[in-house]
Amino acid sequence: MADTLTAPPAAPAPPTAVDEAALGPGHPLGETVIEVRNLSKVYRDFWGRKKVRALNALSLDVKRGEVFGLLGPNGSGKTTTLKMLLGLLFPTEGSIRILGKSATDVSKNEKIGYLPEESYLYRFLNAEETLDFYGRLFKMTKAQRRAKTDELLKLVKIEHARKRQLKEYSKGMTRRIGLAQALINDPEIVFLDEPTSGLDPNGRADVKDLILGLKAQGKTVVMCSHLLAEIEDVCDRIAILSGGELKLLGTVDELLRSRGETQIVTPELSPEALAEVQAVLAKHHVIAGVTQPKKTLEDLFLRTVSEAEARPGRTFSAQDLPGEVPPADDDLPGTTSAGIPPESADKV
Ligand SMILES: Nc1ncnc2c1ncn2[C@@H]1O[C@H](COP(=O)(O)OP(=O)(O)OP(=O)(O)O)[C@@H](O)[C@H]1O
Numbered sequence: 294m295a296d297t298l299t300a301p302p303a304a305p306a307p308p309t310a311v312d313e314a315a316l317g318p319g320h321p322l323g324e325t326v327i328e329v330r331n332l333s334k335v336y337r338d339f340w341g342r343k344k345v346r347a348l349n350a351l352s353l354d355v356k357r358g359e360v361f362g363l364l365g366p367n368g369s370g371k372t373t374t375l376k377m378l379l380g381l382l383f384p385t386e387g388s389i390r391i392l393g394k395s396a397t398d399v400s401k402n403e404k405i406g407y408l409p410e411e412s413y414l415y416r417f418l419n420a421e422e423t424l425d426f427y428g429r430l431f432k433m434t435k436a437q438r439r440a441k442t443d444e445l446l447k448l449v450k451i452e453h454a455r456k457r458q459l460k461e462y463s464k465g466m467t468r469r470i471g472l473a474q475a476l477i478n479d480p481e482i483v484f485l486d487e488p489t490s491g492l493d494p495n496g497r498a499d500v501k502d503l504i505l506g507l508k509a510q511g512k513t514v515v516m517c518s519h520l521l522a523e524i525e526d527v528c529d530r531i532a533i534l535s536g537g538e539l540k541l542l543g544t545v546d547e548l549l550r551s552r553g554e555t556q557i558v559t560p561e562l563s564p565e566a567l568a569e570v571q572a573v574l575a576k577h578h579v580i581a582g583v584t585q586p587k588k589t590l591e592d593l594f595l596r597t598v599s600e601a602e603a604r605p606g607r608t609f610s611a612q613d614l615p616g617e618v619p620p621a622d623d624d625l626p627g628t629t630s631a632g633i634p635p636e637s638a639d640k641v
Pocket residue numbers: 336337344345346347365366367368369370371372373374
């Protein structure tokens with residue numbers, strides 16, 4: 294258990310609009326691998342008349358090695374953007390460079406992986422045959438295909454079902470084989486459209502790990518998702534689209550920082566210790582709210598399932614649910630027990 298002290302905002306929060314400059318001069322990421330300039334798409338009807346302006350004047354860069362999230366409500370233009378980046382749709386206006394090439398240059402596809410919102414897989418092939426088929430499209434040798442198939446089936450955790458036809462797969466398993474297919478050519482850039490749709494929280498956690506693993510290998514990931522918690526966990530930067538227009542762009546850390554507030558998280562305090570802390574704050578004319586921080590439902594679910602598997606036949610209550618992992622020092626900025634000097638803490 295831990296206590297959280299939240300001081301009221303000292304000053305009104307500044308506007309949240311952040312542009313590329315938010316990356317700062319010391320940004321560790323590599324060169325630009327995706328360059329989008331003034332990109333627009335107008336869908337036309339059968340007669341060539343303008344029907345929908347799905348995207349309007351989008352400009353952004355994606356750097357090598359970053360996980361970039363494209364967010365927005367239904368119909369905001371995310372899939373349209375992804376399809377133009379992949380060269381599957383022609384822009385009405387604007388330009389795209391992917392790895393220095395035009396999006397419509399098919400040679401770029403060798404270095405690109407794509408998981409569409411709905412995977413188009415052959416229902417009568419099994420997992421091995423599916424990956425072998427896509428490996429052939431990339432002209433991989435038999436030995437390469439076999440090695441890559443083994444590696445990917447392990448990565449997406451469906452080795453046990455490698456001989457089963459995809460028509461027998463659950464939605465979550467289908468998503469996993471779709472992900473494996475997107476990685477068959479060891480791509481430099483991976484586009485993922487709703488990668489966790491249909492997956493349970495364990496599956497979502499696996500996909501998050503997989504994305505972070507790709508990032509650790511220096512790969513670039515561009516993803517769309519409506520699950521904001523997962524975007525927050527894996528993305529370095531996000532763009533929010535609305536009505537086909539870019540409304541916000543910046544690093545997740547910068548955009549989510551709560552300005553004008555200070556938070557101290559400590560192990561659960563005794564009433565005496567709490568009174569002392571509040572007395573110190575009162576000296577500085579700060580009236581602090583004291584709460585116990587909540588875990589997320591996702592975290593609770595994952596710990597329950599993992600404990601249920603480890604110890605079958607037991608039921609758990611919130612009080613005795615084991616698996617509470619003591620937070621790492623760096624999860625607790627400003628914690629007194631971690632001994633982080635106050636001057637190094639962002640918030641006190
Ligand atoms: N082939 C098409 N013909 C006409 N209009 C289209 C076509 N595809 C998409 N649109 C329209 O373009 C707009 C953007 O659609 P898009 O699929 O890019 O949005 P999205 O942000 O991916 O939505 P979702 O979250 O629902 O997947 C919507 O108004 C949609 O109806």
